[in-house]
Every structure is written in C-alpha cells, then in structure tokens.
Amino acid sequence: MKFSYLYISLTLLVVxxxxxxxxxxxxxxxxxxxxxANWESLKKYETxxxxxxxxxxxxxxxxxxxxxxxxxxxxxxxxxxxTANFSAQLHHKSTGAHHVYEHHLKTWGDPKEFGYKxxxxxxxxEKFDADEWISIFKKSGAKYVVPVAEHHDGFAMYDSKITxxxxxxxxxxxDILKELMSAGKKEGLKVGASSHYAFNxxxxxxxxxxxxMDPEYADFYGRKITPLSDTTISKEFLDTWMDRVVDLVDxxxxxxLWFDFFMDQEEFVPYHPKLAAYYYNKGLEWNKGVVLQxxxxxxxxxxxxxxxVLDLERGKMSDINRYPWQTDTSIGKNSWCYVEGWxxxxxxxxxxxxxxxxxxxxxxLLNVGPKADGTxxxxxxxxxxxxxxxxxKNGEAIYGSRPWVVFGEGPTKVxxxxxxxxxxxxxxxxxxxxxxxxxxxxxxxxxxxANGKYRIKSLSKDxxxxxxxxxxxxxxxxxxxxxxxxxTSEGLLIKMDPDDTGKYACAFKVxx
Numbered sequence: 001m002k003f004s005y006l007y008i009s010l011t012l013l014v015v016x017x018x019x020x021x022x023x024x025x026x027x028x029x030x031x032x033x034x035x036x037a038n039w040e041s042l043k044k045y046e047t048x049x050x051x052x053x054x055x056x057x058x059x060x061x062x063x064x065x066x067x068x069x070x071x072x073x074x075x076x077x078x079x080x081x082x083t084a085n086f087s088a089q090l091h092h093k094s095t096g097a098h099h100v101y102e103h104h105l106k107t108w109g110d111p112k113e114f115g116y117k118x119x120x121x122x123x124x125x126e127k128f129d130a131d132e133w134i135s136i137f138k139k140s141g142a143k144y145v146v147p148v149a150e151h152h153d154g155f156a157m158y159d160s161k162i163t164x165x166x167x168x169x170x171x172x173x174x175d176i177l178k179e180l181m182s183a184g185k186k187e188g189l190k191v192g193a194s195s196h197y198a199f200n201x202x203x204x205x206x207x208x209x210x211x212x213m214d215p216e217y218a219d220f221y222g223r224k225i226t227p228l229s230d231t232t233i234s235k236e237f238l239d240t241w242m243d244r245v246v247d248l249v250d251x252x253x254x255x256x257l258w259f260d261f262f263m264d265q266e267e268f269v270p271y272h273p274k275l276a277a278y279y280y281n282k283g284l285e286w287n288k289g290v291v292l293q294x295x296x297x298x299x300x301x302x303x304x305x306x307x308x309v310l311d312l313e314r315g316k317m318s319d320i321n322r323y324p325w326q327t328d329t330s331i332g333k334n335s336w337c338y339v340e341g342w343x344x345x346x347x348x349x350x351x352x353x354x355x356x357x358x359x360x361x362x363x364x365l366l367n368v369g370p371k372a373d374g375t376x377x378x379x380x381x382x383x384x385x386x387x388x389x390x391x392x393k394n395g396e397a398i399y400g401s402r403p404w405v406v407f408g409e410g411p412t413k414v415x416x417x418x419x420x421x422x423x424x425x426x427x428x429x430x431x432x433x434x435x436x437x438x439x440x441x442x443x444x445x446x447x448x449x450a451n452g453k454y455r456i457k458s459l460s461k462d463x464x465x466x467x468x469x470x471x472x473x474x475x476x477x478x479x480x481x482x483x484x485x486x487x488t489s490e491g492l493l494i495k496m497d498p499d500d501t502g503k504y505a506c507a508f509k510v511x512x
Contacts, residue, residue, distance in 0.1 A: 034284055035280045035281050038273055039273060042280070042307040043307055047289075048289025048291065050190065054144050054363065055354070056141055056354060056363065058146070058368060059330070059365045059366060060368055061073055061369050062370045064120050065119070066123065068104075069371070071339060073335065076152070076153045077205065080210050083096070111210050112211055120171050125167075125171070130182065131186075135187075136384060138187050142366070146193065146194050149177055149252075150197045159175045163244070164219065191254065191256075192255050194258035194260070195260070196259075197244055201237050206221070222237075242275070246278070253282070255290060256293065261313070269302060276303070279292055291308075294311065295312070311327070311365070312417065312418055313328055314329045314330075314418065315417045319360060319407060320360050320403045325360075326362055327353070327365065328365040329353065329365075329421060330367035331345055338370060345383065347386035347504065351386075351390050356433055356446075359435055390504050396442070404435060409431070410427070412427050428447050429447040429448060431446040432454075439511060441459070442508070443492070443507075445507075447504075450501065452495055452501065453494070461488060470487070471510055473509075
C-alpha cells in the first residue's frame with residue numbers, strides 16, 4: 001500500500017470525521033447496552049474467572065527499537081537528546097547530551113541524516129515465527145500473551161487503519177498481532193494487546209536540526225511541541241489516540257487491553273469511562289470476558305477501584321488486594337526490549353515473584369525481548385523453561401487458586417509499589433506464601449531448607465486462621481516424595497529428606 005503526503009492529510013480528515021461517529025456511540029449507548037460511560041455503571045464489572053485462574057502471562061516488547069538494540073525501548077526518545085532537558089511530568093532530568101545520542105552519532109550518524117524512522121526498513125523480522133513463539137510461551141506455563149501493539153514511538157505492529165507507520169506497510173510487511181493471536185488461540189491461550197501510544201504526544205524530541213521536524217514525517221514524529229514539555233495535550237491528539245484504540249478493539253477483539261502510564265494524564269480522564277464501557281460492551285457482544293488494565297500512575301485515581309484491573313510496573317502489593325491485579329515486569333533487569341548486554345533475572349527470582357504476587361490475588365505478566373530478526377534469545381528461553389518446569393510440578397498451588405486468609409509469613413519484607421523490585425532481597429526457607437483451592441491450603445516455602453525442616457506458624461493447631469480445623473494430610477507437590485509432619489501449638493512442623501530438596505520454592509499441599 002503506497003501513500004503520498006496529500007493522501008495522508010486527506011486520510012486524517014476522514015479519520016477525524018469518522019471519530020465523531022464513534023464518539024457519539026460512546027456518549028449514547030443503546031438500551032441493550034449493559035455498561036454506560038459512567039463509573040457507577042462500570043463498577044458492575046467483574047474480572048473474568050479465566051484471568052483470575054491464569055496467573056501467568058507473557059508480555060512482548062518488539063519493534064523498530066529492537067534494531068539498534070541499545071539502552072532500552074526508549075531509544076527513539078533519547079537519541080534526540082543532544083542537550084539538557086527536563087520534564088516535570090516524568091520527574092526526568094538529564095544534563096548534557098544523553099549517552100544514547102552520543103552512541104547514535106558514533107554508530108549511525110547525525111540524527112538529522114539517520115533518524116529513528118530509518119530503523120524501520122531494517123526491522124524485517126525475517127525469522128519471526130508466531131507458532132514457535134507461542135510454543136515457547138506455552139512451555140513457560142503462561143496462559144495468556146500480551147504483545148505490544150504500539151509503543152511510545154507510534155509504530156503499529158498490526159494492520160492499522162489510522163497510520164501508514166505499521167508493520168504491514170513497512171518493516172516486516174506482516175500483521176504481527178494477527179499472527180500471534182491466531183497462533184495463541186490455536187494453543188488455547190488468551191491473547192491481548194497493549195497500547196503505549198499516549199506518551200507519543202511528547203516522546204520525540206523536536207528540533208530544527210533533527211528529522212523529527214521534517215514535514216514529510218510529521219505523521220510519525222507528531223506535531224511540533226517543546227521537547228519534554230508539559231504542554232497541554234490537544235484534542236486532536238486525544239481523538240487520534242482513541243481512534244487507534246477503537247481500531248485495535250474492533251479489528252482484533254483482544255482478550256486483554258493493556259495501557260501504559262501516560263493515559264493517566266488529566267486530559268485523558270474524560271475518555272476513560274467511554275473507553276471502558278465501549279470495550280466491556282464489545283466483550284459482551286463477542287460473548288467473552290475481557291480485561292482492561294492500566295497503572296493509575298498519576299497523582300489521582302484515573303480508574304476507580306473495581307472498574308478495571310490495576311497493573312503495577314516492576315512492583316508488588318504489600319498484602320492481599322480485594323480486586324484482582326497484575327504485576328508487569330521483564331525477564332531483563334535493564335530493559336524491556338532486546339539490547340546488547342541484556343541482563344536476565346534468575347529463574348529463582350521469577351518463581352518467587354510469581355508466588356508472592358499470586359498469594360496476594362495478583363497475576364504476573366512477564367516480558368520477553370526478541371531480537372530484531374524475530375528470534376527469542378536462548379538465555380530468555382532458558383528462564384521461561386525453568387519457570388515452566390517448576391509450574392509443571394507445582395502448578396496446582398498456582399493455577400485456579402485464590403488467596404487464603406493471610407498471604408504469608410516470614411522475616412523478609414517485600415518492597416511495594418511501582419518500580420520497587422530492585423529493592424527486594426531474596427526470600428528464604430523461613431518465608432512462606434499461601435494460596436487456597438477447595439478444601440486445600442498450599443503452603444509454599446520460598447526456598448528449600450538444606451536440613452529439610454520447616455515450621456509454618458500460621459498453621460499451628462491454635463492458629464486463628466484455621467478456626468480449630470485440623471490438618472488431615474500434608475503432601476509435597478513436587479513428585480511422590482513423602483514428608484513427615486506434626487501440627488503443634490508452635491506451628492505445622494514438616495520434615496523431609498534433605499536429598500529431596502530442589503532448586504526453587506517448595507510447595508506443600510495441606511488438606512483440612
């Protein structure tokens with residue numbers, strides 16, 4: 001499909017005209033609509049059981065930013081930072097030229113001559129195989145997948161009806177989102193889509209000596225605004241953002257619709273109930289439960305509790321949350337997209353994260369960063385397979401479970417809130433997390449004890465949590481190994497052969 005600049009301008013007029021019709025649909029729901037665009041109506045929403053049962057999903061950051069494979073997926077922003085910049089919105093400050101700008105100069109040349117747009121023809125994904133990816137994700141134990149449909153750079157990884165800058169008309173020349181959805185559904189996985197486009201408003205640095213100011217690429221880099229400024233977001237941009245969301249919803253019917261932080265800005269607030277009502281009503285039309293997620297990252301609660309699923313970026317909750325929630329984090333400590341020098345977390349860390357999150361009524365959305373050619377690096381695959389192996393043996397304590405009356409016990413405190421995972425210490429064999437299903441409690445020691453002995457205080461015979469109920473049986477989920485146990489006033493005492501210890505957390509099934 002070929003485009004001229006005139007065609008783009010005419011298309012934009014058509015799109016904006018069409019949006020007025022879409023907006024009226026938001027404002028005037030029919031009598032048959034279950035959800036109306038107000039929070040009182042949206043509080044009727046209930047998170048579907050499939051999501052609460054699934055516990056583990058895979059996030060995928062893959063796009064033109066995978067080509068330079070340097071620093072992070074924010075390469076397109078930082079490569080244009082040649083001087084000091086400041087943004088009150090993001091609490092971000094840099095002094096002098098950004099190291100990504102300096103790297104770009106040395107590696108690719110002046111951003112005026114070789115801009116971010118020039119990575120797109122290099123983003124070919126020639127080895128991308130959706131079926132292979134889904135096979136890897138399934139082996140990890142994941143039950144759903146959320147590909148990044150469009151990141152801050154605005155490049156759509158699907159057949160967009162709104163922008164020419166998409167993976168069908170450029171780069172791979174394939175509908176990446178569609179292929180992943182098809183492959184995922186064949187394997188029984190739920191597949192969603194994430195939108196990070198809201199931050200495109202101020203993502204690219206606009207200066208005369210950069211290609212970001214070239215009129216030929218204005219439909220990609222966006223209108224001229226002060227770099228890193230707090231300029232009020234225009235209605236034109238807000239409407240375009242909503243158009244792109246509706247395009248995703250209508251044409252891909254995602255099981256999950258995930259949003260990044262910037263849509264929590266005040267200008268987006270009037271769109272939130274309209275968006276939620278539209279998506280939830282579409283879910284009813286499609287006869288499936290859907291999940292809308294955002295981060296409530298601003299200085300106010302942009303989505304009231306219970307109207308969607310809260311997502312915490314690289315962080316956790318301190319206790320059991322009344323409503324289902326999710327942590328999104330990356331296998332990589334230092335990036336979401338693939339970069340040279342990617343530093344993977346250990347399988348032990350990720351297993352512990354999953355258990356802690358699930359014990360508090362949450363899910364884990366675990367990110368992978370494929371290379372530009374479409375391959376998932378072996379070190380990332382190894383982490384996924386180790387996680388899958390643990391879940392194969394211990395998944396009964398995770399899948400389909402619900403929180404017990406208390407999430408856990410032990411000496412180690414967990415850091416909470418957005419961007420706090422780096423503050424955490426390793427959990428120990430004295431730290432336990434609990435889940436429940438039917439008449440069973442699952443007590444998970446967060447590490448194997450070398451002497452094979454465990455004491456779980458919350459399961460003592462005098463425990464206020466058990467309410468005089470007696471324990472009938474204790475089993476180790478990992479294999480047919482038998483354990484010795486005794487319920488005393490000091491706790492549930494468990495002893496097993498030290499030779500039976502494994503590498504990661506140890507799950508016990510406690511029958512009441």
